[in-house]
Amino acid sequence: MALLRALIRTARMVRHTPGLAAGLPADDDILLDVPDDRLAPALVAAGRGEYEAAAKLLASTREAGEWENRDRYVTRLAAFARSRGEWFDDWRFAAPHDPDALLVKAELEVARGWDSPARAELLREVTPLITAAAEGDPGDPVPWRVALDQARGTNAPHTVFEKLWAEAVRRSPHHYGCHVSALQYLSAAWYGSHRECFDFAERAAQDALPGSLVQALPVRAAFAYLTSEAGPGPAATVPRERLDAAADLAIALSHEYTAADPWPAEVRNLLTYVLVRLERWTDALEQLRLTGPYATSFPWDRISDDPLGQFLELRDGVRIEVAAGLPLGGRRAGRGPRASGSH
Structure with missing residues (x-):
């Protein structure tokens, strides 16, 4: 039975993978x-x-x-x-x-x-x-974003971080770069915890302006959790529902921008990584289509010395996984890019 399932999966991949390239730029165009x-x-x-x-x-x-x-x-x-x-x-x-x-x-x-x-x-x-x-x-x-980065690298205590954060939000309450820097400080890899990181990200996303990249903070928190070197221990486990909610919020944000818009490219690359880790293959393929030709070093440089090569390899892997889940009979897979809102 296991052999039969493997053969069926292979047949699905062979039949459908080529058609799933529809809407994806060629490798040479990335x-x-x-x-x-x-x-x-x-x-x-x-x-x-x-x-x-x-x-x-x-x-x-x-x-x-x-x-x-x-x-x-x-x-x-x-x-x-x-x-x-x-x-x-x-x-x-x-x-x-x-x-x-x-x-x-x-x-x-x-x-x-x-x-x-x-x-x-x-x-x-x-x-x-x-x-x-x-x-x-x-x-x-922006200088306060630089100061927040410096604080993380100098082992600054929370009291110093909180003063810098107050100065940053006083100047721009919804500045994405400052929020990202603060989120990194509060992550489990630095001076916070997975819970503290998610709590901060979700509050900020809830208060964010429409279309603001700050709404992608929860998916950044999910990335920090999924790539934690220490590994999520029993006391630090983030429920799957919280990870999916972070991805869903980022998907909604992605749909507010047009396909192949360079402005949200990094968020879309990051979201794709998280969706792959969650094995949400169809959603990941949709984000790859929306991303268009714009690969970004982050997050791929966190897992490979060749971020562009990693991005291209992942695109192929996502297509294979989606193809493996499609019915063997019927029409071959293939669809164009999904329309989305404007920037």
């Missing part, structure tokens, strides 16, 4: 961590050694209060400066008190400190840079 239309020219100019485009971009986000874009751009520009820093050195020399350059510098040094064996010591030395960035624009929440 892009990893693609910058948006505003960031891309700044990175190209930085590659030529020119900082002006990056300075203008960040200044525009600060002046318009585009804190979510600002956070993303600062992170990407700091990562670029880490590998190719001549343009950034020129910017710092030309405008040493520029609040945007100060913020990139703070993010850059925190990122460097994280990779050092002397992490805590190096991160504490970044405090003056973070303070200068915060003073550069008192209304900007």
Whole structure:
């Protein structure tokens, strides 16, 4: 009987897997961590050694209060400066008190400190840079996200975390980056617990604005739980219903954006990982179709040194699992991308 079931499963996979590629971009069309239309020219100019485009971009986000874009751009520009820093050195020399350059510098040094064996010591030395960035624009929440990251790496107690968190939400109550940083601090891998992490994420998602990526915090909490190195012990087990509810909320959020929209790409990649771990194969395939060509390093770089390869391998695996669950008879599988709401 077991052999018969295995043969039927194989037959289903052979029959239906090819048709399930409908709506999925070809492997060669998948892009990893693609910058948006505003960031891309700044990175190209930085590659030529020119900082002006990056300075203008960040200044525009600060002046318009585009804190979510600002956070993303600062992170990407700091990562670029880490590998190719001549343009950034020129910017710092030309405008040493520029609040945007100060913020990139703070993010850059925190990122460097994280990779050092002397992490805590190096991160504490970044405090003056973070303070200068915060003073550069008192209304900007992004320096406080950097400060929350620093607090996690310096073993800061909850009292310090709570003060930083209060400063962050006072400037932007629904800032996604600050919420993600706070969630990491409260995770079981750092200074909280699975329960504390989920409680925080669910409260924040409930209070979030319509369409806000903050609604994806519970699925981030689910990811933290599912990838916990210690493993979920009996006292720390999160009920399956709570994990499914987190995934369902993220699915609803994903449907508020158009298919192949780069803005929610990371959330969709993360949601796909969680759905796979929950063996919700059909839902995972739908998210892969909605994701389109936009693969993101997170979460795949947490489980592989080749995030793009991991993403492509997972797409194939999801199709196989969905095909294995379809009836052997009848029409071959195949469907186009599902329509969704607009951004």
